[in-house]
Amino acid sequence: MKHSIVFLNVFLMASVSVCSQSPTYYGDVEPIIINECAKCHKPGGYGPFSLTTYNEVRKKGTFISHVVSTRYMPPWKADPDFRSFKNEMVLTEEEIKTIVDWVDAGMPKGTPTGKELPIPEFLESRSPDLVVTMEEPYTLSNEGIEDYRFFNVPTELPEDTYIQSINFIPGNKRQVHHSRVMADTTNRIRGINGLSEFDPKAMEFQKEPLADEFLYGWVPGNLPLLYPAGTGKKLYANTDLILNIHYAPTGRTEQDQSKVAFYFAKEKVEHEIMTLTLVERHISNPPFFIKANTKPTFYVSYTVREDMRVVSVLPHMHFLGKSFKALAVTPSGKDIPIIKIDEWDFNWQSTYQYDEPLLIPKGSTILVVAEYDNTEDNFANPSSPPKDVGLGWNSTDEMMNLIFYYY
Numbered sequence: 220m221k222h223s224i225v226f227l228n229v230f231l232m233a234s235v236s237v238c239s240q241s242p243t244y245y246g247d248v249e250p251i252i253i254n255e256c257a258k259c260h261k262p263g264g265y266g267p268f269s270l271t272t273y274n275e276v277r278k279k280g281t282f283i284s285h286v287v288s289t290r291y292m293p294p295w296k297a298d299p300d301f302r303s304f305k306n307e308m309v310l311t312e313e314e315i316k317t318i319v320d321w322v323d324a325g326m327p328k329g330t331p332t333g334k335e336l337p338i339p340e341f342l343e344s345r346s347p348d349l350v351v352t353m354e355e356p357y358t359l360s361n362e363g364i365e366d367y368r369f370f371n372v373p374t375e376l377p378e379d380t381y382i383q384s385i386n387f388i389p390g391n392k393r394q395v396h397h398s399r400v401m402a403d404t405t406n407r408i409r410g411i412n413g414l415s416e417f418d419p420k421a422m423e424f425q426k427e428p429l430a431d432e433f434l435y436g437w438v439p440g441n442l443p444l445l446y447p448a449g450t451g452k453k454l455y456a457n458t459d460l461i462l463n464i465h466y467a468p469t470g471r472t473e474q475d476q477s478k479v480a481f482y483f484a485k486e487k488v489e490h491e492i493m494t495l496t497l498v499e500r501h502i503s504n505p506p507f508f509i510k511a512n513t514k515p516t517f518y519v520s521y522t523v524r525e526d527m528r529v530v531s532v533l534p535h536m537h538f539l540g541k542s543f544k545a546l547a548v549t550p551s552g553k554d555i556p557i558i559k560i561d562e563w564d565f566n567w568q569s570t571y572q573y574d575e576p577l578l579i580p581k582g583s584t585i586l587v588v589a590e591y592d593n594t595e596d597n598f599a600n601p602s603s604p605p606k607d608v609g610l611g612w613n614s615t616d617e618m619m620n621l622i623f624y625y626y
Contacts, residue, residue, distance in 0.1 A: 421612070462479075515590075527623065530576050530626070
């Protein structure tokens, strides 16, 4: 009997040891990092450092544990329970626990499998068909201030061309905070390189009609925009790109010469990608004006005039934005979730791509609800004390946009 008890105790202790065995890098953590992090954090990628090897991950282990457990990383703001997306970057609770437990256990290496896990690619294996570059390097202010500038970049396309993907490539990854890419076919918005958002001339050229007010928006973490096979966005002959770039503060002399890369559609384009931009004039409770020390909510109700098969959406607000929600109600009364962001972050804006084109039938009503906070409770508020804020392109102004890319 005594021997049986001893054997049972040894068995139970061994079982506990196996069950509580710490995760290892190669056995548990590597697949998570490679599949969910390395798509940005790789040599030459969008992330500020690489996370493709054990040593690279171990060096940043404590930091990684913190940012994933607080859900600061991966940088995904849309509510995945409201609507899932193809380019979703969300860790499960189990994946977060695995990383945290691994770091707490001292980041054991484990046994390499001998097979190198492939890093998810996004057209990296294919060279862009057209790359256009800012005509001259721009010298950033060394006075430690936010810097907002406009640039004109001619494409010199000889003919109308369908594109499958577009990618903004910052020339100075540390200082380029975000960029908005617009398309101008008038060729009348030239000579603006380096023009400040706050220059009165900027207000004048903004009166020109643009072929596309929001061709693409880039922030760190926003991967290139990719349209489905058989579709393409038309880029007209001799289009000029208008870049609106926000530079982060720096105390030293630095330069930027950013680029925009285009990948042309290789397959026959059966459906042309169109753009629908819901803007401030569509608001049902105007005017779009945010008084100091207020927390207003604005609404949009827009009736769809034709069937829309939406491939991606891009919400846009500035620093005073707090939350954003959009859905469509069909003529039969069915709700179609579009996107929901509970905590708006001006620094992490994305183009959200659907798993499959989202059908919004003709006659449906798109409803948008956007909340703003122009009080001192909003730590992102650029003004202290708060000031009255109206519509404008400047980041210290405000906007309320929802851009649909559809066919």
